[in-house]
Amino acid sequence: DQQVKQNSPSLSVQEGRISILNCDYTNSMFDYFLWYKKYPAEGPTFLISISSIKDKNEDGRFTVFLNKSAKHLSLHIVPSQPGDSAVYFCAASADYGQNFVFGPGTRLSVLP
């Protein structure tokens, strides 16, 4: 039973528009969330994080929103660029970042 779900396996967005990647979780004990980006043949790289005491965290073009009551978080990329094309993983931790459960990933394609 997946504790972290990313229900869209892929997403295509036009360059310059907003990309919204969604993540749902089932474990109400999760208190820390991260997004990772992965290019082919490389390991994932950290993108942005949010703890459960916040509902929004922004870093440049990337913003993560957390809705604890809905057990839902989303990553917004504005404006999207072709270099953002990658697989994005959502990860959640119940012990403030000791162990993480990763979602299956969403492949984002930003079209020029």
Next chain:
Amino acid sequence: GAGVSQSPSNKVTEKGKDVELRCDPISGHTALYWYRQRLGQGLEFLIYFQGNSAPDKSGLPSDRFSAERTGESVSTLTIQRTQQEDSAVYLCASSRTGRGNEQFFGPGTRLTVL
């Protein structure tokens, strides 16, 4: 290099053979993680080392899997009597401490069991 390195990058083995995968974490990182990613699936946590504490082995899928870490340096993941379902990319990550810190991933080892 300054990043996490893993070797080999690719490993093809026959069913029933043992394999050993190596991870060199970033110097000074006390926490080290092993994950597995099967085709089309997310990252599956395997094992976590933090300093001199007993490792968290809760993610190891069977007793054929084991891992060692020497101090705060190199780690090896050993899979005995490999099975075809062990085929996956095995990713290692390290972080400065075990809590609330971003993990830095290596490029992974792609294991194929024939």
